[in-house]
Amino acid sequence: MIPYSKQSISKEDVSSVIKVMRSNLLTQGKHLNIFENQIAKFVGSRFSVAVSSASAGLHLSCLALNVSKKDTVWTVPNTFIASASCALHCGAKVDFVDIDENTLNICVKKLEKKLLITPKKKRPSIIIPVHFAGQPNEQEKLFNLSKKYGFKIIEDASHSLGAKRKNQKVGNCKWSELTVFSFHPVKPITTAEGGVITTNNKKLYDKLRILRNHGISRDYRKLRYKSFWYYEQIALGFNYRMNEIQAALGSSQLKRIKKFNIFRNKVAKNYFKNLKNLPIKLPTIQKDNYSTFHLFVINFDEKKIKKSYDQIYRELIKNKIGVNLHYLPVHLQPVFKKFKFKKGDFPESEKHARTGFSLPIFYKISRKEQKKVIRVLNKVFNKK
Numbered sequence: 001m002i003p004y005s006k007q008s009i010s011k012e013d014v015s016s017v018i019k020v021m022r023s024n025l026l027t028q029g030k031h032l033n034i035f036e037n038q039i040a041k042f043v044g045s046r047f048s049v050a051v052s053s054a055s056a057g058l059h060l061s062c063l064a065l066n067v068s069k070k071d072t073v074w075t076v077p078n079t080f081i082a083s084a085s086c087a088l089h090c091g092a093k094v095d096f097v098d099i100d101e102n103t104l105n106i107c108v109k110k111l112e113k114k115l116l117i118t119p120k121k122k123r124p125s126i127i128i129p130v131h132f133a134g135q136p137n138e139q140e141k142l143f144n145l146s147k148k149y150g151f152k153i154i155e156d157a158s159h160s161l162g163a164k165r166k167n168q169k170v171g172n173c174k175w176s177e178l179t180v181f182s183f184h185p186v187k188p189i190t191t192a193e194g195g196v197i198t199t200n201n202k203k204l205y206d207k208l209r210i211l212r213n214h215g216i217s218r219d220y221r222k223l224r225y226k227s228f229w230y231y232e233q234i235a236l237g238f239n240y241r242m243n244e245i246q247a248a249l250g251s252s253q254l255k256r257i258k259k260f261n262i263f264r265n266k267v268a269k270n271y272f273k274n275l276k277n278l279p280i281k282l283p284t285i286q287k288d289n290y291s292t293f294h295l296f297v298i299n300f301d302e303k304k305i306k307k308s309y310d311q312i313y314r315e316l317i318k319n320k321i322g323v324n325l326h327y328l329p330v331h332l333q334p335v336f337k338k339f340k341f342k343k344g345d346f347p348e349s350e351k352h353a354r355t356g357f358s359l360p361i362f363y364k365i366s367r368k369e370q371k372k373v374i375r376v377l378n379k380v381f382n383k384k
């Protein structure tokens with residue numbers, strides 16, 4: 001099976017991990033700080049806080065922005081559940097804005113319309129846009145709306161380390177409060193499990209670091225007893241720490257991020273060239289954007305292809321093409337039942353889930369494998 005994605009682990013990655021395993025500190029050592037500084041430098045943010053996963057990062061970001069049961073958080077239905085469940089964990093209400101049919105990112109026009117017709121009291125305090133498949137959102141427009149309507153933004157950039165919009169790197173937080181990246185194995189770089197939050201806000205940075213570590217503060221100058229060994233639990237936090245082994249792997253992987261993204265862009269170019277005559281919609285990348293091509297998503301034409309989603313999926317898997325669906329719409333998941341969403345509420349996300357396949361794209365997918373993907377797609381989509 002050619003998988004839709006997989007990690008690339010080099011000899012240097014392995015030796016950096018072994019080095020840490022032979023050292024005295026497996027957690028809470030220097031590698032975490034080094035990795036955090038490298039990430040901040042890479043994306044161009046003032047601060048970064050590494051965590052055990054992007055899901056943990058999204059949860060902490062909501063907590064740092066004081067999300068509670070009084071709040072409503074908006075995100076897109078076409079995302080991994082973590083972009084929405086972070087708000088549920090804080091007791092908040094969740095609502096959605098549909099995606100744009102071309103970019104598959106949040107539709108700014110629909111967002112603006114929804115903000116206009118939503119009574120002031122019911123407007124969101126936080127919006128979590130997702131840079132889907134590695135393509136940045138129209139982030140500057142979202143930021144302008146955030147100023148007009150008074151909400152804050154947490155960017156879910158799980159797919160998008162190294163992506164750029166208008167020459168601004170995703171994660172520099174020019175147009176948001178916080179950005180969260182994932183380092184799950186299929187993502188642009190990996191730490192096995194892991195994530196990072198970037199921000200330019202010192203107060204949020206301090207809060208995130210405390211919440212990541214059980215809510216413990218060791219800043220004894222601000223505590224009741226003024227001695228360097230003293231600590232207090234000043235908030236109810238979590239153990240969402242990234243360990244030293246993960247951080248060392250992250251530093252080693254980060255050295256190759258440009259290579260990874262350039263390679264994925266080349267694979268994408270090959271797919272664009274060789275799939276253009278099929279009755280499928282290829283990704284639409286806006287001219288101001290540089291995508292990481294974390295995913296290469298196609299949507300088949302429902303009018304021209306008289307096969308069910310299930311049938312196509314089976315045919316592709318039978319031919320050993322490891323496609324995937326990103327994503328089943330979150331508003332229709334059983335956990336969200338209490339908000340009473342129904343089929344048809346977010347038609348573009350639902351249509352995408354009826355027609356979307358993520359094709360194999362990863363660092364060092366061979367020419368031969370790419371040819372096979374193209375050949376099988378021709379076979380599956382050309383047949384009536």
Ligand SMILES: Cc1ncc(COP(=O)(O)O)c(C=O)c1O
Binds near residue numbers: 156194
């Ligand atoms: C858009 C999006 N958000 C959040 C996550 C959660 O990432 P993690 O697995 O690091 O918790 C993922 C991972 O699949 C994702 O794709």
